[in-house]
Amino acid sequence: MLETAAYIFVFPILSAALxxxxxxxxxGPTLPDRIIAxxxxxVISVGMIVVFAIATGEGVLIDLASVWAVVSFVSIxxxxxxxxxxxGKP
Amino acid sequence: MAGETVILEVFIFVLMILGxxxxxxxxxxxxxxxxxxxxxxxNAKSVTIGLGFLLFAFMLHFRELGVGSRALAxxxxxxxxxxxxxxxxxxxxxxxxxSLWEGTIRDELGEALKGTRxxxxxxxxxxxxx
Amino acid sequence: xxxxxxEISIFSGKGLYGALVRLVAxxxxxxxxxxxxxxxxxxxxxxxxxTFLSLGLHAxxxxxxxxxxxxxxxxxFLWQSLRxxxxxxxxxxxxxxxxxxxxxxxxxxxxxGPSQVFxxxxxxxxxxxxxxxxxxxxxxxxxxxxxxEYVMELKRVEERVADLFGVELKRR
Numbered sequence: 001m002l003e004t005a006a007y008i009f010v011f012p013i014l015s016a017a018l019x020x021x022x023x024x025x026x027x028g029p030t031l032p033d034r035i036i037a038x039x040x041x042x043v044i045s046v047g048m049i050v051v052f053a054i055a056t057g058e059g060v061l062i063d064l065a066s067v068w069a070v071v072s073f074v075s076i077x078x079x080x081x082x083x084x085x086x087x088g089k090p
Numbered sequence: 091m092a093g094e095t096v097i098l099e100v101f102i103f104v105l106m107i108l109g110x111x112x113x114x115x116x117x118x119x120x121x122x123x124x125x126x127x128x129x130x131x132x133n134a135k136s137v138t139i140g141l142g143f144l145l146f147a148f149m150l151h152f153r154e155l156g157v158g159s160r161a162l163a164x165x166x167x168x169x170x171x172x173x174x175x176x177x178x179x180x181x182x183x184x185x186x187x188x189s190l191w192e193g194t195i196r197d198e199l200g201e202a203l204k205g206t207r208x209x210x211x212x213x214x215x216x217x218x219x220x
Numbered sequence: 221x222x223x224x225x226x227e228i229s230i231f232s233g234k235g236l237y238g239a240l241v242r243l244v245a246x247x248x249x250x251x252x253x254x255x256x257x258x259x260x261x262x263x264x265x266x267x268x269x270x271t272f273l274s275l276g277l278h279a280x281x282x283x284x285x286x287x288x289x290x291x292x293x294x295x296x297f298l299w300q301s302l303r304x305x306x307x308x309x310x311x312x313x314x315x316x317x318x319x320x321x322x323x324x325x326x327x328x329x330x331x332x333g334p335s336q337v338f339x340x341x342x343x344x345x346x347x348x349x350x351x352x353x354x355x356x357x358x359x360x361x362x363x364x365x366x367x368x369e370y371v372m373e374l375k376r377v378e379e380r381v382a383d384l385f386g387v388e389l390k391r392r
Contacts, residue, residue, distance in 0.1 A: 002151070005103050013110035020117035024129075032126045032183040036133055039175065040120055043137045043168075044113050050144045051106060059157040062148065063253070066164040073171040080178035083186055112305060119312035127362040128321055131350040132308050138345060139305035156255035163252050169301075173344035177351050180344075184352040184360065194321045 006055040014051065017044050035079045042072035098150065105147035112140030125191040126183050134176040141168050239275055246270045289384040296380055297342070304347040311364065322366035323352070326359045329378055329389040339381045346377060 018041060025037035046065050053061035119132030145165050149158045246267045254263065311318055330336050340351040340359055348364035361374075382389050 002099055002103060006106060009103075010106045010110045013107070013114050017110070017114040017117035020114070020121050024117075024120045030126065030183075030188055032179055032188055033120075033129065035179055036120055036126070036130050039179075040113075040116055040133055040137060043141055043172075044117070047109065047113055047141050047144045050141075050148050051110070054102070054106065054148055054151050059152050059154065062157055062160045062164065066160060066167065066253075069164060069168060069171070073167075073175055076175040077178055080175070080182045083179070083182040112309065115309040115312050119308065122312060122317060123319070125321075127323075127350055127352065128319055128364060131344075131348065131362065131364050132312050134344050134350070135301065135304040135308045135347075136312070139302060159252050160255075163249070169345070173341040176344050177341055180350055180352045180362065181354075184362075190323065191321060194323060 003055045006051055010051050011048070014044055014048050031083055035076065035083070038079075039072065039076050042068070042076075046072070102147045102150050105143050105150070109140045109143030109147065112136045112143065116140065125194070126188050127180060128191065130176050130180055134172050138168060138172050141165075239271060242274055243267065243271045246274075285384055286386045289386060293380055293384045297345075300347065300377075301345040304345055307347045308364070318365075320365050322363045324361050324363055324366070326361055326371075326374055328357050328359055329375070330382060331387050331390065332357055335381055335385040335387055338385070339378060342381065343374070343377060346373075349374070 021037045021040040021044065025034055025041065028034040028037055046069050049061055049065040049068065053059060053065070113136070116133050116136035119136060120129040123129040123132050142165055145161045145168075149161045152158060152161075247263075250260075250263045250267055328336055328339065330339055336354060336357065336359075340354045343349040343351055343361065350362040350364075351359055352362050353360040378389060
């Protein structure tokens with residue numbers, strides 16, 4: 001029951017969120033805007049992994065979610081370092 | 091999972107829906123808000139809360155020590171890193187002079203201090219040519 | 221974090237103690253990630269390597285939390301972040317987008333050191349605030365709504381953080 005409910009209700013909401021952040025990623029006038037959109041996409045995909053783990057009953061997928069969270073955090077920090085060298089140019 | 095009562099299942103479902111909705115709101119927020127800082131303050135909070143709900147639903151669904159402790163570690167990691175990440179982005183965006191929304195009230199003291207301090211620009215001026 | 225060097229050098233010292241704390245913390249993390257032990261052939265080198273790397277990247281600073289302070293801080297933090305999330309969601313969903321952003325300047329009452337950094341990171345999850353820059357005890361904050369009584373709100377959070385670290389707030 002939980003599985004169908006996840007597929008019918010939760011995944012469409014998360015997908016809509018992904019699409020909205022992707023629009024910001026494409027539009028985003030400045031580099032920090034795009035990085036924020038990327039961060040949002042990363043966290044939403046972590047959430048999708050967690051929901052998929054609940055729907056399929058595969059508990060080990062939490063490892064994947066935590067590793068993905070770590071990798072996205074490191075990439076965000078690297079991007080922030082990159083903006084400091086970017087000096088306000090678009 | 092065997093032995094899961096209907097009430098618990100409904101509760102897990104509600105938690106999942108709430109978490110997904112918070113993420114949708116975060117995405118909507120970064121689409122609607124006018125500048126970098128408003129987008130980020132909208133994003134950081136909603137996304138953390140949303141992922142927290144989803145991982146809590148995960149813990150309730152599995153109810154095992156090994157998997158649950160890892161989910162708890164992930165929650166702690168998220169709650170520690172998202173504020174740090176948004177502080178880093180906000181700081182670098184502020185120092186590199188990203189334009190604020192025209193409705194933003196600015197603080198003169200802060201502007202004056204920002205002018206006097208050594209920004210990243212001067213520090214990085216040395217390795218300009220490569 | 222190159223720019224934080226000055227603040228850290230004041231609080232360095234107790235090198236062996238800091239290294240030991242990190243070693244224990246990384247071992248605990250490994251135990252959690254591998255479901256209570258197992259794979260220590262890879263785990264021990266990984267933990268030792270992580271300890272050396274973290275010591276090389278970030279000198280040990282006196283980062284002491286009071287146990288009772290942690291117990292008092294966690295429920296407050298969770299409640300406030302839930303409030304922050306709901307507040308931000310309300311603003312993002314409202315058709316008129318009721319925001320009144322402002323960049324304000326706040327002089328911290330907390331003593332310099334890790335508590336200031338912790339405060340700067342904490343307020344990112346609290347309702348309507350985002351720290352933009354921390355420089356010698358002056359914090360630049362972006363407020364989502366300047367109409368909030370922000371000074372009182374920030375003072376309250378500072379008291380909580382001071383309680384967590386067991387430090388005294390400066391008198392104005």
